[in-house]
Amino acid sequence: MHLKRSPLAPSxxxxxxxxxxxxxxxxxxxxxxxxxxxxxxxxxxxxSRVASVFTKSTAPGxxxxxxxxxxxxxxxxxxxxxxxxxxxxxxxxxxxxxxxxANMAAGKIGCEAQDVYVxxxxxxxxxxxxxxIEQGVKGIQVADVNCSWEDAARAISTTxxxxxxxxxxxxxxxxxxxxxxxAKGSGMIAPDMATxxxxxxxxxxxxxxxxxxxxxxxxxxxxxxxxxxxxxSTSDTVLLAxxxxxxxxxxxxxxxxxxxxxxxxxxxxxHDLAHQVVKDGEGASKFVEICxxxxxxxxxxxxxxxxxxNSPLVKTAIAGEDANWGRIVMAVGKSGAxxxxxxLAIYFGPHLVAKDGYRAPEYDEDRLxxxxxxxxxxxxxxxxxGTESFTVWTCDLTxxxxxxxxxxxx
Amino acid sequence: MHLKRSPLAPSxxxxxxxxxxxxxxxxxxxxxxxxxxxxxxxxxxxxSRVASVFTKSTAPGxxxxxxxxxxxxxxxxxxxxxxxxxxxxxxxxxxxxxxxxANMAAGKIGCEAQDVYVxxxxxxxxxxxxxxIEQGVKGIQVADVNCSWEDAARAISTTxxxxxxxxxxxxxxxxxxxxxxxAKGSGMIAPDMATxxxxxxxxxxxxxxxxxxxxxxxxxxxxxxxxxxxxxSTSDTVLLAxxxxxxxxxxxxxxxxxxxxxxxxxxxxxHDLAHQVVKDGEGASKFVEICxxxxxxxxxxxxxxxxxxNSPLVKTAIAGEDANWGRIVMAVGKSGAxxxxxxLAIYFGPHLVAKDGYRAPEYDEDRLxxxxxxxxxxxxxxxxxGTESFTVWTCDLTxxxxxxxxxxxx
Numbered sequence: 001m002h003l004k005r006s007p008l009a010p011s012x013x014x015x016x017x018x019x020x021x022x023x024x025x026x027x028x029x030x031x032x033x034x035x036x037x038x039x040x041x042x043x044x045x046x047x048s049r050v051a052s053v054f055t056k057s058t059a060p061g062x063x064x065x066x067x068x069x070x071x072x073x074x075x076x077x078x079x080x081x082x083x084x085x086x087x088x089x090x091x092x093x094x095x096x097x098x099x100x101x102a103n104m105a106a107g108k109i110g111c112e113a114q115d116v117y118v119x120x121x122x123x124x125x126x127x128x129x130x131x132x133i134e135q136g137v138k139g140i141q142v143a144d145v146n147c148s149w150e151d152a153a154r155a156i157s158t159t160x161x162x163x164x165x166x167x168x169x170x171x172x173x174x175x176x177x178x179x180x181x182x183a184k185g186s187g188m189i190a191p192d193m194a195t196x197x198x199x200x201x202x203x204x205x206x207x208x209x210x211x212x213x214x215x216x217x218x219x220x221x222x223x224x225x226x227x228x229x230x231x232x233s234t235s236d237t238v239l240l241a242x243x244x245x246x247x248x249x250x251x252x253x254x255x256x257x258x259x260x261x262x263x264x265x266x267x268x269x270x271h272d273l274a275h276q277v278v279k280d281g282e283g284a285s286k287f288v289e290i291c292x293x294x295x296x297x298x299x300x301x302x303x304x305x306x307x308x309x310n311s312p313l314v315k316t317a318i319a320g321e322d323a324n325w326g327r328i329v330m331a332v333g334k335s336g337a338x339x340x341x342x343x344l345a346i347y348f349g350p351h352l353v354a355k356d357g358y359r360a361p362e363y364d365e366d367r368l369x370x371x372x373x374x375x376x377x378x379x380x381x382x383x384x385x386g387t388e389s390f391t392v393w394t395c396d397l398t399x400x401x402x403x404x405x406x407x408x409x410x
Numbered sequence: 411m412h413l414k415r416s417p418l419a420p421s422x423x424x425x426x427x428x429x430x431x432x433x434x435x436x437x438x439x440x441x442x443x444x445x446x447x448x449x450x451x452x453x454x455x456x457x458s459r460v461a462s463v464f465t466k467s468t469a470p471g472x473x474x475x476x477x478x479x480x481x482x483x484x485x486x487x488x489x490x491x492x493x494x495x496x497x498x499x500x501x502x503x504x505x506x507x508x509x510x511x512a513n514m515a516a517g518k519i520g521c522e523a524q525d526v527y528v529x530x531x532x533x534x535x536x537x538x539x540x541x542x543i544e545q546g547v548k549g550i551q552v553a554d555v556n557c558s559w560e561d562a563a564r565a566i567s568t569t570x571x572x573x574x575x576x577x578x579x580x581x582x583x584x585x586x587x588x589x590x591x592x593a594k595g596s597g598m599i600a601p602d603m604a605t606x607x608x609x610x611x612x613x614x615x616x617x618x619x620x621x622x623x624x625x626x627x628x629x630x631x632x633x634x635x636x637x638x639x640x641x642x643s644t645s646d647t648v649l650l651a652x653x654x655x656x657x658x659x660x661x662x663x664x665x666x667x668x669x670x671x672x673x674x675x676x677x678x679x680x681h682d683l684a685h686q687v688v689k690d691g692e693g694a695s696k697f698v699e700i701c702x703x704x705x706x707x708x709x710x711x712x713x714x715x716x717x718x719x720n721s722p723l724v725k726t727a728i729a730g731e732d733a734n735w736g737r738i739v740m741a742v743g744k745s746g747a748x749x750x751x752x753x754l755a756i757y758f759g760p761h762l763v764a765k766d767g768y769r770a771p772e773y774d775e776d777r778l779x780x781x782x783x784x785x786x787x788x789x790x791x792x793x794x795x796g797t798e799s800f801t802v803w804t805c806d807l808t809x810x811x812x813x814x815x816x817x818x819x820x
Contacts, residue, residue, distance in 0.1 A: 056746075058742070058748070059749065060743065086736075089739045089767060089769075090768060090769075091766065092768075093768070124736025124739055125735055125736035125769060126736075127769065234740050234743050312722070319816050320816025325535055326499060326536075329498065329535060330469070330534060332469055333470065333644050334467055335468075336468065341468065341469040341499070344499075354499065354535065358499070358500060358502075358503070359499075359535060359536075359537065397722075399809050401726070402726050402807065402808060402812065405722070405723055405726035405730070406727065406730025
């Protein structure tokens with residue numbers, strides 16, 4: 001099936017700088033995809049530190065289990081990714097396959113297998129056939145120049161309709177520092193670990209512990225704040241590698257004031273990548289921000305926002321450019337979180353459509369209909385019981401989603 | 411929009427007997443629907459007892475709040491239903507409207523307003539305009555014969571593509587007893603109070619307390635065990651009225667052995683109606699039973715079954731007749747309930763597709779593809795951590811769902 005580039009895609013892949021200490025190569029195995037790279041090998045400099053967050057699925061794939069063990073022992077040598085087969089629910093053969101993949105990468109970049117993270121994405125339940133990956137990795141010439149970030153992003157994608165990258169720079173102790181990230185994902189995107197795969201690299205010199213805190217915290221408001229279809233992948237992995245090649249001393253205190261600008265820059269990269277994943281949501285024609293305010297707690301605000309963002313009735317109405325705010329009320333009600341129905345206010349962009357539990361006097365169907373034609377929409381709901389808020393991002397539910405998912409395997 | 415009769419619809423509306431003590435009339439207001447009844451008025455005999463269960467939405471409609479108050483005070487005189495406007499999120503005007511509707515019905519059937527249950531279904535958030543309903547109720551001639559059950563079922567429907575009815579008979583203390591139910595619902599169907607509206611009538615002589623226990627218990631494995639799209643209506647109401655006109659003494663003990671056959675008959679009516687609602691799921695082309703066995707608890711089994719039944723990826727695969735069991739594994743994993751991934755077994759009908767955390771040796775794609783062409787499918791998942799089970803029913807997710815919901819209001 002040929003997938004058309006999402007109408008919400010950015011106009012071009014961003015310019016992204018080289019990150020000192022990161023070497024990358026791709027390979028084309030031809031196993032599932034023809035004429036495009038589907039394997040990514042990354043070698044990290046010796047001083048690198050790695051942080052990572054994984055799917056919360058209770059049926060994670062073998063690569064996730066392998067990489068969790070890598071993280072636990074502080075592995076930092078490299079990363080091997082394949083696209084096309086997720087190597088999930090593949091039993092002992094799958095576990096053996098991950099170990100073999102790590103061995104292939106280790107042989108190529110010169111390290112121990114247990115120092116190599118592995119990530120796989122694609123079909124679930126098909127036994128992984130190793131020989132094409134082995135051929136692909138064997139063919140990589142580590143003396144060659146790095147592949148481009150765009151090539152790397154392409155190598156990890158499956159149903160994605162465009163490669164996803166984002167970069168930011170900042171200074172740490174006066175030294176210039178760069179952050180570059182790539183991501184893939186468009187379906188099976190849900191609250192917990194929204195993108196299937198994202199790899200972020202920086203030359204900053206930051207301790208592992210601080211890196212992990214930053215990643216886990218920023219993950220909550222970026223990759224964990226997006227949803228395409230409420231389904232949770234068995235393979236989700238976000239990995240952040242810092243090569244420590246920037247010319248500043250190590251930062252090992254999460255409260256170091258120098259971290260402020262780095263955290264902001266990292267947050268921008270993660271937000272940008274998360275939004276790019278939603279904008280490539282399978283069949284998406286609208287990008288929708290849903291902000292819930294006036295909630296009892298942040299988690300209540302998130303529960304309500306996700307209830308709205310995951311409602312098929314809300315998502316199909318948006319696809320039809322119908323400002324069906326009654327379905328927003330329904331989704332608030334089904335979330336189970338505390339809300340004052342009789343004080344509820346709902347905005348579509350600048351337009352107040354409901355307040356005090358009733359349609360707003362200034363409600364104007366024609367103006368709303370005009371607003372709904374935008375490809376980026378903002379919906380704000382005030383639930384009038386507190387002061388906490390949360391924002392999530394989603395897309396609409398269209399015929400394209402069904403076309404893509406009704407015959408993904410065939 | 412003209413909706414085609416669901417391909418899963420039963421061949422005809424069932425024969426359903428008269429229930430002594432129940433009088434029913436319909437009216438056509440023309441407010442939203444032309445050429446069909448959209449108001450149902452029911453008068454119950456003086457000795458009647460009523461039990462009811464309602465939506466768990468925290469933003470329920472004004473009619474639900476009114477009827478909850480009726481139930482609390484033991485109201486038993488009658489019922490007024492309108493279709494086309496749900497009278498939800500309509501503030502004080504909505505609350506006044508329900509009271510006015512109850513008054514109209516009370517005037518017609520000769521009782522106090524607070525003795526009349528009210529239910530409304532249709533668009534949320536539109537202010538309810540009373541005059542067409544008032545004209546409709548005024549035009550009803552209570553001296554006329556009862557309307558048919560089919561007419562009554564038609565009068566309460568919205569996007570339903572066929573009227574839903576079910577009947578059973580049994581004996582209580584040797585006396586023949588009848589149970590007749592009608593239901594409406596096809597979208598906004600979710601775990602809590604799956605159908606939007608169902609009204610069940612019996613001539614049995616059973617105390618209110620016993621009636622309520624039976625209804626609440628059977629509701630868990632019927633209307634609360636179905637899902638079309640995971641969305642929870644703000645209007646869901648299931649009402650069970652017993653007119654006590656059968657020729658047996660009152661049953662007021664939930665452990666009375668005479669109740670066994672009545673409970674079974676009532677359960678059959680509720681299951682039948684619940685299944686009919688799913689079979690009219692918006693855009694449905696497949697009726698799917700999902701049975702989870704080997705779970706730690708009944709609620710864990712239900713959580714896993716609902717996670718599978720509500721997964722857009724599972725539902726679109728079924729629409730595409732693709733036995734994509736990898737997505738079943740994904741949905742088990744995202745449910746969060748305890749499951750042994752490495753002992754998981756999955757059956758599609760009689761076909762074992764996975765066991766011991768791996769594709770089954772006897773897996774045969776061609777035979778599976780043949781099975782998936784059936785319009786009724788059974789999926790069984792054994793999660794291998796206990797002995798509890800739960801069964802839910804759902805339908806597939808097709809282009810029809812999007813067609814219906816992208817322009818429901820227009």
